[in-house]
Amino acid sequence: MTEHFKPHDRVSWNTPQGMTYGEIVRVITQRTTFAGHTVAASKDDPHYEVASEKSSKHAVHRGDGLRKA
Template structure:
């Protein structure tokens, strides 16, 4: 795991991560890094190269979600 220009942790596709979801912990895998404004996981994601977000797939539900690096913990 490296850091990007803003000092946030840099995750890679396939990394196992955990995050807080509705009061409990969810776990899954990074599907991709998002570095531009786009539609992902059913919403508009306002990301940039300096402020990336990550699309992750929950191993429990199989659904995709998008999170900022600060919300994800690498397992």
């Protein structure tokens, strides 16, 4: 089961450079476009926009790729 997060939750995710930490910026619950990519999110399968603590860059991840930090 995928964990559900809310804005301001601190999370971690794995990257080729190692574990990265950041904060949930928003919960995406409908199909949208982010940085030129289609995000196929839904209420049953939400995606999360996160901001990296190191770079402050934003990215979108599925819930199953994130862990509470």
